Amino acid sequence: MLIEHINQQLLDLEAAGLRRHRRVGMSPCSPRQRWQDAADLLVFCSNDYLGLANHPVLIDALAEGARLWGVGSGASHLVSGHSQAHAELEAMLxxxxxxxxxxxxxxxxxxxxxxxxxxxxxxxDHQATILSDKLNHASLIDGALLARAKLQRYPHAQLDALERQLRACTSPVKLIVTDAVFSMDGDVADVPALLQLAEQYDAWLVIDDAHGLGVLGAHGHGSLEHFALCSERLIYMGTLGKAAGVSGAFVAAHPLIIQWLVQRARPYIYTTAMPPALAYVLRHALEIIEGAQGAQRRARLNELVAQLRTGLAALVLQHTGLSLPPSWTPIQPLIVGDNARALALATALQARGIRAPAIRPPTVPVGTARLRLTLSASHTAADVDQLLGALSNILNEEQS
Structure with a gap:
């Protein structure tokens, strides 16, 4: 019965254009990758925003880290898995x-x-209320649903609605929770206004900066640097597998909050620590991000974003049923609405040597299926022109 039940649900997903499929990469992460079932493709779907995932300095650092620390940590941080490499990375962050x-x-x-x-x-906990943007990442949504706190969601980026919720909230602990850069739309939260609300209503502001760390700020330190914010009320989560090019994540906050996480955060307590070699190479990645090379890569990335956005805006004007939400980040969503149309566009692009998968519900709201186009500093202007030219040809054929 279980197998039949699952099989029918899979068939239903297939019929609705919502079934997901994995692809096997045969070469390292880069703008041009080889795939098991296709020729080399020009890739516009990676989150390797600064092009560090295959950086020779980091490859050498990983090898050195493995020689120093081996390939595994052996246990959780609280048992025997917390190494000097981990401690030094935490200090740097x-x-x-x-x-x-x-x-x-x-x-x-x-x-x-x-x-x-x-x-x-x-x-x-039971004394808290979580106030969460409706377009937050699935990990924040799932975490809030698992928590014992009361959960209230406010319409995306509508701070008037959030303020009404805060004004009516009687919980002694209030947690405003938001992505800094929203992963499917590329728009940036009004973090200064959110912090102002947190201070006004005695709340804490939890920032998921997965897509801002390394990209935003003069030194790549993320959204807080970009907005020049400073407050004890900030609780910051950053990931290390996107712009930093490696793997893992971290939380930065008031020391007592960090100590509480050590005592009560089950995903921390009951998980084997990341390999210390990864912690070792991440220090080198962070040095690149905040140094001159990182600044050059961010400048290059911004140029590519402007080029792509200009070209996409022209296509939206020329073809019906398309929209391009405001975004000045490396995430540029071309919304087509219909699942089948999004899949057809992705398939046609692949036939022209370009990988840009269709993003469909439940990852995005119903009726907003899209091509989520992401850029890397390792792309070239010619790469962007190739993508825009292919999209233009496909859309012209679609209308003919």
Whole structure:
């Protein structure tokens, strides 16, 4: 019965154009990758925003880290898995966030998903209310649902609605929770206004900066640096597998919050620590991000974003049923609405040597299926022109 039940649900997903499929990559992460079932493709779907995932300096650092620390940590952080490599990385991350969260300490996690679930469940007890943007990442949503706190969701970026909820909230602990850069639309939260509300209503502001760390800020320190914010009320989650090019995540916050996570965050307590070699190479990645090379890569990335956005805006004007939400980040969503049309566009692009998968519900709201186009500093202007030219040809054929 179970197999029949699952099979029917899979068939239903297929019929609705919602079934997901994995692809097997045969070469390292880069703008041009080889795939098991296709020729080399020009890729516009990676979150490797600064092009560090295959950086030779980091490859050498990983090899050196493995020679120093081996390939596994052997246990959780609280048993025997917390190495000097982990401690030094946490200290570096605390230094990064220190100007924005006075006295900040940092705590490593194996993934951003685990970090967010840890935050929501450890801080969201029966005395708390979580006030969450409706377009927050699934990890924040799942963490809030698992928490014992009351959950209220406010319409995306509508701070008037959030303020009404805060004004009516009687919980002694209030947690405003938001992505900094929203992963499917690329828009940036009004973090200064959110922090102002947190201070006005005695709340805490939890920021998921998965897509801002490394990309935003003069030194790549993320959304808090970009907005020049400083407050003890900030609780910051950043991932290390996107712009940083490696793997893992961290939370930076007031020292007592970090200590509470050590005591009560189950995804931290009951998980084997990330390999210390990864912690070792991440220090080198962070050095690149905040140095001159990182600044050059961010400048290059911004140029590519402007080029792509100009070309996409022209296509939207020329063809019906398309929209391009406002975004100045490396995430540029071309919304087509219909699942079948999004899949057809992705298939046609692949036939022209370009990988840009269709994003469909439940990842995005019903009726907003899209191509989520992401850029890397390793792309070239010619790469962007190739994508725009292919899209133009496909859309012209679609109308003929």
């Amino acid at each position: 605390a230094r990064w966030l220190g100007p924005h969260i006075p006295g900040a300490q940092a705590l490593l996690f194996c993934s951003g998903y685990m970090a967010n679930v840890a935050l929501m469940t450890a801080l969201g």
